[in-house]
Structure formats: structure tokens, C-alpha cells
Amino acid sequence: MTSFNDLGLNPALLTAITAGKYTQPTPIQAQAIPPVLQGRDLLGIAQTGTGKTAAFALPILHRLAAGNRRPAPKTCRALILSPTRELASQIAEKFRAYGHDSKLSVATVFGGVGMNPQVQALARGVDVLVATPGRLMDHMQQGTLRLDAVETVVLDEADQMLDLGFVHAIKRISQALPKQRQSLFFSATMPQNIAQLAAGFLKDPVRVEVTPAATTVERIDQQVVFIEAERKRALLLEIMADPTITRALVFTRTKHGADKVARHLGTGNVPAAAIHGNKSQSQRERALADFKAGRIRVLVATDIAARGIDVTGVSHVVNFELPNVPESYVHRIGRTARAGKDGMAISLCAQDERAYLRDIEKVTRQRIPSTDRRGDEKLAAATAAEPRGENRPQQPRPHGHGQNRGGQRSENRRGDSNGGHRSESRGGQPQGAKPGQKPAGGRRFGKPQGQRPSGNRDGGQRGSVH
Template structure:
């Protein structure tokens, strides 16, 4: 495998930007995809979340654009990156701007929830890289504010989620407007069957780059699951959060209303929490993520809008308060922790009503999630469920041995910080807490 970015043949200005960002060694997906993309090949990239897919397509794209003469024409974009959520768009754009500082390459974002008139004004000057959500891009195309005819590069990031969210219809309107011939790159962490159809429709003789099995969770994520009644989830969540009160924790709910209600309940109980979901304005979502990133808020409650749009290396825990309706999203959710080589923990709460979702998740993972407490539901052909508790595997932060309210847990209305016991059934300190203690001591 390539040892350094210098060996990939990238432009000197890009290499300097990488050095300034203290990035020296490409990740496996970057080492394999970048040389192929720089040859002009269409690329189908598959890698688990948090492995550096943005630079895998971003670096060769910037390199190609820097070599092209001339400025973009008004309203025109030389390349297009499509992604499903505003958060992911902003994350991609921030990464690319950090690498293009001081160069002629201009990056523009187009997303919903922001002033369309300002976006039209920015596009009036043209851009080298347009990073957009499909819906807002079509709005600008309908107003003749964007011309894609000179775009010779198309990137589809997290394309499987775009399929889940129904963006395939938008893609069918957008893709024919791009110039030809063009290079197309498609990147994702999972590979559902519809993705094969998408790849065959929009990629020409693609080379497939896969550095981990599709649907595989990040290696350094320590997973566990608690089986309990739905009514006991609030107490269990508070127990989990109280066990390491200063840690950055991402809590996933299933619905916008439910996530907002959960966040308000946590705030009422004295926790430092914020929320992001589809009912929040872009400004509210940006402020919540900024507060979470800088640590002024340490608990962020989110729907799947954040499953792929948050790249914060310091997230120590992901709690699936409710399991996702789409099993693949579990992989993306827990991929918000253990990023950039760090370790992390993913804790799931599963009620009897979610038994089928749990089985679908394990099927996608192709492995069993360690049971921290309660009894795994039985399914067709199963003799009995797995049990957790006692010395069961996967128990770290929120301990408990039964399927009902865990021993010592408090009603949802009480503040748990005063008497929470972050005990470990193994009699050992929490691994992540030891790590943070060492970091503070240093």
C-alpha cells in the first residue's frame, strides 16, 4: 500500500495543504481510489464510515481541476458533488475548502434551508466545485441559475442514502444536464441491491474499490445492546449518560417530534443537550453541531439526518435510543464514533416492538451484537434468545442485568447525576474513561 500522499502524484499545492493539515499517510480507501481516479477512471468506492472517503474523491478532483485552464463561466460549475443532507454537504465543503485555500479552485454549496437568492448570487460567478443536495440544486436549475453543461466530473457521496430518501428521481433529472464525456465516482459505506443498478446506469466501466465488506461496522467501535421495555428506555438512557457525564454522546431517535421531546426531557433533568432534525432550520442545526463540536453541549439528540453528516472525532459514545427503520443506517449511526483512529462505544436500546429491526441489523452486520442486559428476542428457527447481564459482554457504560428497569435506575423525572453509579461489572474502569484521564493528565 502507498506509504505517503507524495507517492500518489498529487500537485505540490495539494501536498502542501495536506502537510499543513498534518495529513501524511492515506487511508486504505484513499490509497486505492486516488490513483485510479487520477487516471480518469469511474470509481465505485465502498468503505466503512469514518475511513476518509471525502478525500478519496476530493483530492483527485481538486488535482484535475487545478490542471484545467481558465475560470468557470458565470452560472457554470466544472464539477458536481451530490450528497443527501445539508450536514454532509457542509462537511464535504469544509474539507475541500481547507485543501483549496490559496489555489484558484472555488467551492460553492447549494442546500435547502438557506437563502436561495444568496445561493443564486454566489453561482452567478461560477465555481469549480459545486457541492449540493439534489432538491435545492433542481430549484436553482429551474430558475436557470445553474448551468451544468461544462461539468465533467460527478461525485455521488452516500448514494445509498440518496436512494433511501427518494433522490433517485432528482438524479435522473440532474445527470443528463452534465457535460460528456465525464468522470463519475460513487462512494458509500453500504451496497444494497439498488446500488448495483445505480452504478450500472451512471458509471462507465467502473473500477470497484472495496476496503471492507459493505455494511461492516468500524473496527474500533465496541458495540452492546440492552433489551428492555419501551417504558424503561428513559431511565436506562439517563443511567448511561450519567455514567460518563462529560463525554460527547450522540443519541439517535427515529422521529423529529420524538427526538425533540427526548432532548427537552434531558434538559429538564439537568443534562447539557441539544437536538438536530428536519424541523430545525439550517441555522439552528449549524449552531447545535458547532456547540457539540466545541464541547459547550455534550449530548446531541438527532434523527438519521445526522447519521452521515457529523464528522466529529471526539464523539465517545453513540446511543441508539431507537433502532433505525433501515438496518444499513445502524452502520452509519455508530460510525459517528471511533473516527480518525480513535476508539468508541455504541450502545443500543431495543424494546420488544423493535425485535424485527434488531434481527435485520444483525443480518446486515453478519455478526451478533453483545448483549449487555435483558434477553434477545427469539425469531423464526431460534430456540431461545441470548441473555446478557452478570459478566455479559459489551457492558460498559450503562449497566443492568434485567430486561425491565435496571437496578438502581431512577424515574425519568429525577435528576440522575446525584446518585448515578458508573460501575463496571468487571470491576475495571471504563476503557474510554481511562483514555480521557490519561489525555487530561498529559
Template sequence: MTFEELNIIPSILKAIKEKGYINPTQIQEEAIPVVLAKKDVLGCAQTGTGKTASYAIPVIQLLQLETAAEKRNGIKALILAPTRELALQISECIDDYAKYTRIKHGVIFGGVKQQPQNEMLRRGVDILVATPGRLLDMMNQGCIKLNQIRYLVLDEADRMLDMGFIHDIKKILSKLPVNRQTLLFSATMPGAILSLTKSILKKPVNINVTPQYSPVETIEQLVYFVEKKDKNSLLISILQKAENQSVLVFSRTKHNANKIVRKLGIAGIASEALHGNKSQTSRQNALSNFKSGKTRVIVATDIASRGIDINELPMVINYDLPDVAETYIHRVGRTGRAGNTGTAVTFCSQDERKLVENIQKLMGKKMNKKMFPAKQKTV
């Protein structure tokens, strides 16, 4: 199937062709017609399968066709995202898809000065991408009114609940028009999400294109059993063999991310840390350097990594294992995107073996086991 067969209008087709899009992914193929039919959607698809385009393209099209028939000021579509990085990523995608339309959009998030965001809103936007905290704050100040919202999107809803945004989301929902189209997309569907959907979705079309707790099949998954003291040596060895490849390394804590960057620097491997203690400017610069290839290695915590969307990222390394098995799915989903192959490498020390067991149980499959140093016997 092609995007033309999905009845995408010429102005958007031109933009997505410039992006190199030819054939829609499965979530796009199934979701776009449903959104264009103005039905609510409960979409579950793995990270890296193209969820952003599956809702952004049809919402832009619906608004473009509506603005051609009427002129009404005010925010008409609201997209909620859990982190500033993801909000920026979504905004960049909308900028690409809507470049040949009349649709205006903006993005707001915390950690930066509010004044430029106020000025952007005064100029007027049709689509607003926002993190819940900053949105609620600006609503309370009277800077934002949501009484004309026709389309609501909750992206990575599971992550928003994990981060404790449920109360903010409920407050925001109470200010939205009852008559609206609501789209909820998530990589996993825990019970809390399903409970939320009952109160905000009206007869939704369920779209579940892949097993919830399984990374895409194009990702090779390896687990190295390694002593904690040897993790730095293993990381340096892998990065040296990876030569010029971009690599995303996950650390459980901000402190350890900084420590890993220092150790890599001593070994002559340039890298940057990405975590919540970094300023917004620093985080955006680090992401920009990584996406452009200027920085080959990024060491990130889970929250900071949510906006990293690089179609050809070949490798993800779990230096530290996450406490929650579902988080592993999000991490490794940074690679193997858009039909490309990828490698997910996990370091497992003695005290992390139970975490690996939990992940494998969740996925219903085993990772390929390796030892470091290689001469050690497999346990």
C-alpha cells in the first residue's frame, strides 16, 4: 500500500515524499483511515513503528480541510507527550508534514523561559504539542484556553502514567470539550491505561499491530554476563569495534551517566551525557549533535532518552538494567526503527540476573547469551 491509497491530500503527500516516505508502516496503514473517519483510536504499537505519523498526518489533513471551509481562531488540536524531548520530536515531525499546508503549530514544555512560548501562542496555533506540567501551569495563568479543541492525542500514554502525570492529565481533560476526537497511542497497554481509556474514549477502534511486550524482530538482542567492575572495559571494547557507528548507552542514574562519559573520555572515546540535570539548551545541543553524527555516543537516562528518534541508529547498550521490565522494551526500541536492523546489547552483573529473567519472561523469548571476558564459562 502507498500513502496515495490512504487518500492523503496532495499538500501533505508532497511533504512526506520529501521525507522519503513511500509505503506506510502497519500502524500508519491501519490508523490513518480510522482517524480520517473521525473515530476515536486506542493504538498499541512498538516503539519505532511510526506512531507519530499515524496520528499527525490525518490530524493535519482534517484541520487543513476544515480551515479551508471556515476561519476560527484558537487551538484546535492538542498533543500531550511525557517529556520535552518527545514533545520537540513530535513538533519537528509536524513541521515536516504540514510545511505545504496552512496549519500552524507550536510546542510548550518546562525547563525553559515561558515568555517565548507566550509570544508563540499569541501569534496563534492550530496544533499545540505540550508536556502536561507546563500546559497545566499556563492554563492556570490564563495563557491557554482549550475550549475549541477538536482533536486530543495522548502519545506514550504508558510513560505519562509511569511518570506520575495522571492527575495533571485528568485536570486537563476536565477543561476540554466533550465533543472531540480522542486518540491514545502507547507502546504497552498496562491495566492503568485500559482503565483511563474507558473514561476518555468513545467507542474506540482498537489497533494493536504487534505484541505489546516484544521488540521488533529486526533487533538482535544480546546479553553479556559481566562483573560490575568489568562493565567499563566491555563498553569500551564494544564501542571501539563499532568504529563510526552511533550508539545510545543507557544508565540508570544521572551520576553514573556522567561517570561513564568521563571513563570513555579517558579511553579516547568522545561522548555526551543526557539527563534531567542538564539544562534544556545542553540537552537539545546533545541531541542535535547525536542526530547529525557530530557526537557518536550518547549516555542517557530513561526519561531523557524519550525524544531520541533516529531511523538508522544501529546499536543500543543497556549499561545498567532498568528496574521495570517494560522499560527495556522502550529502550531497545530506539534501534531497529523504520524497518532497519539494529542490535541491543545488555550488560548483566550478578545482582541483575533476576531483571534479565523478568525481561525474557515478559517478551516470551530469550536473549543471546555471551560472557565477558569470553574465557569465562556460561552460567
């Protein structure tokens, strides 16, 4: 079995890995690190939570340290592009931890915060710059950063970065990069059209695919609950009454919906906070800090958080609303069952979301076990007791630009809220489907149990580097 010592990393990095109590590389790390050390371009596909960040951070730090030179003012030597602020901060933290003894500088550039501290950091030059495209282009246009000295560029979550909402920004950034460079793409999903687009940015890349694209982690026990839309919040409070749910992420499609769900949980004495693109950076950081510290039990988020939250001990993920982009389901539920632990994902599915469910099962190549709670008298009574006006379901609007199949505007962001790019998802009206079968007896939503959907156990090992 491959160990980190076998990969040829420098002693300072091995010391940091040992200090972090990591034992052996995950499959994506074992297969990606050697070609990246050799300077090859790479397209890496692996499940979320399997250590993709270390797969590019460790060899980049190794190569930068071996170069033994300092960056020129207003330049960077390695550029990592991230779709969200949270993910950018997370990546930068990992670079600092792994490169603690290498004396390499790391900086972040994203919107929602003042530019002056970023300008000051860039003026000195940095070895590693982690950025969202919108704010990066702001610095380029103002002359506070140039990219002609970049040796390695990374697109993390490449499928989202190269989707239609971001492709123009990426092309403009690519034109400012030197032609002689190393390019690395990493993602948990890679639709064929995005893969074709990525091919134009990579030169003779090594393809590392440790799991089929859009494969969910086997350690996640998944369940769908069929429920009327107007009774979802009552069911959510019932779910959260289970004491085995120690730390939960709840996902909605819209920013307004996230705020409403967080307020409703608060009325049920469930400490919760919402995080989405309309929140300021300080509000988002405070909510994440409270969630990590256990001061709140539930974090309600839009898909902006699905690829940027790396919080240990998330026992449950609840899809209050199913995503209208099926690949987002993989990223959402991948926030649990990390580092070898088990987790549970519960999806609440209304009638107008059946098409989303079919798309998810098609993309993930599995049938998700279901429970039918429609017509439940207990939930009906709880719903009737809610304050009037708070439980009024959103009426579907005529289909048009900027709307998804459920008639709601979803936050499918392609960057940060300050200078980023944004696109809205579109689709046709869903058609009905046969309802799920009712089980013989009830089922609690706590500790994972029962038969799990098929999947691969390639990642999420104990003692792995993420």
C-alpha cells in the first residue's frame, strides 16, 4: 500500500502530514500527486470529501519550495481558482497548514470584504493565491495583480467553474496566464459537455478518476420522504427532534427559503442560522464559526455552501428542497460521512420535485429508498398550528428565464457576490410519478440503518488528508 513517504514529497511536507496524524494517501492523492510532481497537466475526478485539496496542494508546495525563488511584486506563482468564498478560505487554510515549515506565502482574494488588505498582500507578491474569479478580475483590471508569473493554475470544482456562468471569466483569466504553465482540474462531477470544454484548457492531461463521476459515498445512508410542500417545515421540526442528529446541514434552493427555514427552526427551539449569497462575509463567517463550535445545531444553506463547507462531525444532511441540478445532490450530501465516518442524507420531496428526484437517481445510478408521509395526520395538525402566513407555499410561476422547474428562482451561483458571475437554472415543468410505497412501520431519522444504496468506498478513509 502506498504511503506518503513513497510519493517523493520533501521532508517539510512529510513533517506537516505526520503532525496532522494522517496515515496514508487517499486514492485520488496516491494517483494524482506523482504526475503533478512531474509537471504534468491533470484532470482529477473523485467523490467529495476524499482529499482532492491535498492532492494538488502537496505537490504544488513541493514544486514551489524546490524552485527556491521569491515572487515578484504584484504576482503569484500558483493560482487556485475557487467558485465560492468559503471554499477559497478552506483551501488557503490547508495550504498554510501543509506549508507551515516551508516559509511560502499564501493569500486569499474574494469579494464581500475590503480590497485594501488584499492589495497590500499582493503588492509584496505571494507564492500561493487562492481566489474567486470575480474579485481576481477586479485586481487585474485595477493593476494590483498580474498573472504573467503563474507557474501552476488550479480550477477546483472545475465542473461548476467552467459552467456557462463562469466560462467567460475563466477564458479572460486564461488569456492573462503564461502559455507555459501547469494546469490542474479537480472535481467530483464532470458532465461530458464540461469535460469537452476543459479539454481546451489542458495540454495532454493525465486523467485520474478514482470513482465514476457523480458517485455518492457508500457510507451515506440515503432516504427520500414524499411529503406535501406545505408540510415540509413541520416534518423538518419532527426530524430535528431526534437527539442523534448532533450537527445538521439543511439545503434549500433559494436564499429567501433558507432564511424562512432558519427562522422556523428557531421558533421550534432548534438553534439555526442561514448562509447564502446575500449574507455579508462577516455574517457567513460568524454562522460557520457558530456551527463549527456547536453553538448552533443546524446550518441552513443554499448550494453556494455545498462545495465550501468542511465541518467535521456533520451527522445529517437534509435536502429541504431537492436541487434542480442533479450533480449538486452529490456535493450536498457529501458534507456528511467524511473522514471515514457514517452519515445520513434525508431528502424531502414534494410532488413538483419528482422530476428532480428522477434526474438525481439517473445521474447517481441508484434508486434511493423512500418513505411516504403524505396525508400524515400528525403533520397536518402541526401545520395547522403554525402562525398564519408563515406556511403559505410558493405558487409556481409560468416557466421562463431564471426559473427552475419548480417555479422558484434558485441560487446557482458561479462565483462570489462581489464581482462574480451568476447564472440561473432553467428547465421544463416536471411531470408526475408514481408515489413511493409506504413502509409497514415508521422509521426514525437518526442513526443510519437499513440497506444503503450502492456506491464506492474509494475515499473517506480514516486518517486521510483532505
